[in-house]
Amino acid sequence: MQFVNTPTTGRRLLVPLASDVARLRRSPVELILRSSSFSRGFDAVPNEEDVNIEDKGTCVSEDEGVELFTELSSRPSQGEHTCATEGCQRVIINVSGLQFETQLKTLNRLPNTLLGNPFLRERYWDYKRKEYFFDRHRPSFQAILYFYQSGGRLKCPLEVPFDVFLEELRFFGFDQKMIDEYKVSEGYILEKEPLLPENKILKVIWQLFEHPCSSIGAKLLAIVSVLFIALSICVFCIETVPGYSSDPCVYYNHTKNISSTHPRKQAVTINYGDHFFILESVCVTWFIFELVVRFISCPSKLSFIKSPLNWIDGASIMPHLVFVGAFCLSGACIDSKASNVLSVLRILRVTRVLKLGKHSQGLQILGLTIVKSVRELGTFFLFLIFGVVVFSTAMFHSERLVDNSHFGSIPETFWWSIVSMTTVGYGDMFPQGIAGKVVGAFTVVGGILTVALPVPIVVTNFNTLYSACIGRAPIY
Incomplete structure (x- = not known):
């Protein structure tokens, strides 16, 4: 043989x-x-x-x-292509009945994810059909698979809600760092992990005043703070009503010797019996107490001073402190009606409305929307300024020869252009000639287009942030 x-x-x-x-x-x-x-x-x-x-x-x-057999695995010669070493074997992935086909080396690009780790994806292998099966969201998987194929380009499909897409990313093993980078690329503002004081007592106090959702006591304290804010807002609004307004200063005649023949001098003091003054003093006392406690218990004094919200808290109590401090230092009650400086300071009390933003999720979403849409809003104002200059110039020269014209100069016409482009139309200034009316028509149409262009982007940003906050997935 x-x-x-x-x-x-x-x-x-x-x-x-x-x-x-x-x-x-x-x-x-x-x-x-x-x-x-x-x-x-x-x-x-x-x-x-x-x-x-x-x-x-x-x-x-x-x-x-x-009959040809082998005891060893195939070992190609130098320069010979084999799928075993190159990883070009085709892999079928079934996502809720929709099959995707890709190469094994494409999935191996991200070994820390579910699809890139052979041990993690093994549990989803269907031995009968010879494919991987995932009972997940099909439209989202197209973008996820493209992330592997493109080498790092991730984009949420338009028909997929953002919170659903984030859930799919977490399921397929995308770490939090990759998800945060994707959120930043989409325009989300990520909040850093809040700092807490090292001292246990200060930590409890800080969470009570700064984080309303940390405990039941923090929620009750937040309710009290909101009530004081609402009370102070009602006070400075009602005190301007003619039927309820009162003078914060009291004028009376005072002499050291009643029998003196010298004429009596008029003295001025604070009206301590005024109900509005009492309520304002109580509210300001609470605001000062809250601000001081938060400053003492804060983990970083420098970050506390740099925070714009804390400056708003300080501005809201400044008018009352200036009013009382001026009386204590000079001995005279300065009425806001007689002092323009004090009148301007009293306007700062309206900033107390912004204090509600810390306790209202809706106001927080509105603030985040404005921050996220800064570029679009800047573009809107740029278009508005450009239109105001162009249409004001055109309107002035169109109405220059008209008798009793309302447009004396180009700067005076700016007001009319702004009112017309924003479709308000007060009617205090209007064109009278035919050429002016034509310019006015173009001004209104241009204003509508200028306002309409950035509005959908701002609305989209608001809807995205709102669904992320109120919906199934958190923003941060």
């Missing part, structure tokens, strides 16, 4: 060599001596009883036929 050991080429049948195999069965040694019969490294050897070409190969026997 003659045997020929073939090289280790893998477990497969040599179909192209069927004719040589037939001759091998008749005369194995003759075929071996013909080096042109096989082109895979066979060498001519003497005719012996047993001819060995390579050790441990697949045997070709005269009695048993030809």
Whole structure:
């Protein structure tokens, strides 16, 4: 019996060599001596009883036929392409009935994710259908798979809600850093992890006054703070009503000696019995107490001073402190009606409305929307200024020869252009000539287009932030 050991080429049948195999069965040694019969490294050897070409190969026997086996995995020669080493095997991924096909090396680009880790995705392998099955959101998976294919480009499809897309990213193993980077690329404002004081007592106090959702006591304290804010707002609004207004200063005649013949001098003091003054003093006392406690318990004094919200808190109590402090230092009650400076300071009391933003999620969303839409709002104001200058110039020259014209100069026409472009139309200034009316028509149309262009972007930003806050997924 003659045997020929073939090289280790893998477990497969040599179909192209069927004719040589037939001759091998008749005369194995003759075929071996013909080096042109096989082109895979066979060498001519003497005719012996047993001819060995390579050790441990697949045997070709005269009695048993030809059958090629291997004991080792395929080892390609240098420069030869194989899918086993390149990872180009095709992988079928079934997402709720929708099949996706990609290469294995594409998924291996992100080994820390669910699809890129062979051990994590093994539990989703369907042995019967030879595919991976995920019962997840199909439209979202298209963007996720493209993230692997493109090497890092992630974009939420337009028809997919943002919170749903974030849930899919977390399911497929995207870490929080990747999700945060994606949020920043989409325009989200990420809030850093809040700092807490190291002292336990200060930590409790800080959470009570700064984080209303941290405990029941913090919620009750937030309710009290909101009530004081609402009371102070009502006070400075009602005190301007003519039927309820009162003078904060009291004027009376005072002399050291009643029997003196010298004329009496008029003295002025604060009207301590005024109900509005009492309520204002109580509210300001609470605001000062809250501000001082927060400053003492804050983890970083420098960050506390830099915070714009804390400056708003200080501005809201400044008018009352200036009013009382001026009386204590000078001994005279300065009425806001007689002092323009105090009148301007009393306007700062309206900033107490902004204090509600810390306790209202809706106001926080509005603030985030404005911050996120700064570029669009800047573009709107730029278009508005450009339109005001152009249409004011056109209107002035169109109405310059008209008798009793309302447009004396281009700067005076700015007011009319702003009112017209914003579609308010007070009617205090209007064109009278035909040319002016034509310019007015173009001004209104241009104003509508100017206002309409950035509005959809701002509304989209608000809806995105609102759904992220109120919906199923948090913003941060």
